[in-house]
Amino acid sequence: MQSDLPEVRPSLPMEWVRSQFPALSASGVLLDNAGGSAPLDTVCERTAEYMRRWPVQLGASYRESALAGEKLAAARREVATLLDMSGDRRVAPDQIVIGASTSSLIGRLARSIAPTLREGDQIVVTDVDHEANITPWRRLEDRGVEVITWHLDMDSGRLETDDLRRILSERTRLVCFTHASNIMGEALPVREITDMVHDCGGRVCVDGVAYAPHRGLAVHDWDVDFYAFSLYKVYGPHCAVLFCKAAGMEALTNLNHQFMDGETGPGKLELGAFPYELLYSAAAVPAYLRQLSDRVNGRSGPGGPARAYDAMAAHELTLSSLLLSFLDSKSRVRVIGPSRPGPHRFPTVSFVVRGRRSSEIPPICDAHGIGIRWGHFYAPRLVERLGLTDVDGVVRVSMVHYNTEEEVDRLIRVLEPVL
Ligand SMILES: Cc1ncc(COP(=O)(O)O)c(C=O)c1O
Incomplete structure (x- = not known):
């Protein structure tokens, strides 16, 4: 959507955002959102x-x-x-x-x-x-x-x-x-x-x-x-x-x-x-997007949800920057997709690790209550073209606006000794 980005990027009311998703109150960390996001309480x-x-x-x-x-x-x-x-x-x-x-x-x-x-x-x-x-x-x-x-x-x-x-x-x-x-x-x-x-x-x-x-x-x-x-x-x-x-x-x-x-x-x-x-x-x-927009900007009106998306984009940029800069510091890691954060780069971050199969990494995170995933994600032609079929595809960490920097830090702490 073409929305004029305000000069000062709006920030998300994270406490309120997370309170809208009952599944997030569990102790685990959901970083498999491209597989399926948590539903809103109002949806349930x-x-x-x-x-x-x-x-x-x-x-x-x-x-x-x-x-x-x-x-x-x-x-x-x-x-x-x-x-x-x-x-x-x-x-x-x-x-x-x-x-x-x-x-x-x-x-x-x-x-x-x-x-x-x-x-x-x-x-x-x-x-x-x-x-x-x-x-x-x-x-x-x-x-x-x-x-x-x-x-x-x-x-x-x-x-x-x-x-x-x-x-x-x-x-x-x-x-x-x-x-x-x-x-x-x-x-x-x-x-x-x-x-x-x-x-x-x-x-x-x-x-x-x-x-x-x-x-x-x-x-x-x-x-x-x-x-x-x-x-x-x-x-x-x-x-x-x-x-x-x-x-x-x-x-x-x-x-x-x-x-x-x-x-x-x-x-x-x-x-x-x-x-x-x-x-x-x-x-x-x-309805959630309109409410979020009201909270981001303190008012609603035509085009309101665009402001909610601006705030999401800014927050997602922070999350992907954190993860991408960690992955960049690891010489054995190859990011699949843009390795630098940017406005058109979503926080769906896939990578492979030299010398390891992708299927070896997520189970390590499982033990810490962090849900990520490996595989071809039903895009097997892409994985084949990238030559990654034999290493079990890619490891994928997929975040959305309700994820927090603290959650990404938790993931990084688990991956640090592994990558
Ligand atoms: C990019 C993309 N397209 C299509 C689909 C298929 O969606 P559905 O499960 O609703 O058929 C998915 C599901 O993971 C997807 O990630």
Whole structure:
């Protein structure tokens, strides 16, 4: 999101922030947030509230059913605000599809787009993405669609837009890429990429899962066609959201029951009943961001959550600086992704240690109540391209705004004698 950074960076009210997440009161340290963040207390409460009060099917004339429908419509409106928190332009509630996970939503999107593709059409995928945004598109090769890989540049350690430019053609229908790698933790210039793709007549499908926990989304500014993220990594419940630009939604084929072939909105992809209680509880996430913003700046108003994200960004920069400078001091450590902190570098820090398998490190932290992780994180193509498959992938420490400097210090004290 483009928000004007105030001259003095706002700071987070950490005591209040942590009090909003009951799971953080345990003695352990959660540094596996890119796997899944702690849910807000309000999310837990609203899940239970919905299940207790409206255990009914929607669409009937009796009072509870009608009320449940109203509650969910309000929740959908609220969740849609997450897609553009700049305050000026709202995302219409019928532009978001709710599903169990980003993997399932992108899978449905691909099945829904498939009938509109012809033999020889091209789809671009990366070798950096989580498989959620690769496998569904690669499967379309069976239909004669050509799938081309936009490769990681081994010199820069990034996906380079110049490489994409060379791949694009008048046959490109779709470019599928991640907004931020869940291993390398760096944001890509989405608007620049989207403009390039649109110029040649294609559309984009962006995986925002590793971006959304850290920065405000701005689908209008980015001009993206499809954008998906998982609420369970953004302090919410286990469900996910897919944004479809109006023209993109229109072009989708209905996957729902045949009698619903006239469907024009999210009903094309929301098959049968979906997790109502989770949509209801997800509405607590934008509410939290507004409250946080009020506390950061002492006032609210249009664009308020942008200030909460500014404070998060400043805090996350402190956390990643601490960890990265420690890792930099270790000659056997190689950081995967940018080794220096920066505004586009999130506190998702992956590394490998010369002479050790990545699988050896997290169990050492387990013994100290610190949760980190190793592996390919469902991005096995990236790990293979980096030549790290044989060392069990990478060690990943993933932090979010509720983590503290003290927690990072604890981790550093445990890792100090090991690395
Ligand atoms: C970058 C990225 N994309 C997609 C996914 C898949 O999300 P889901 O579990 O909601 O399918 C993940 C999950 O770890 C991820 O990190």
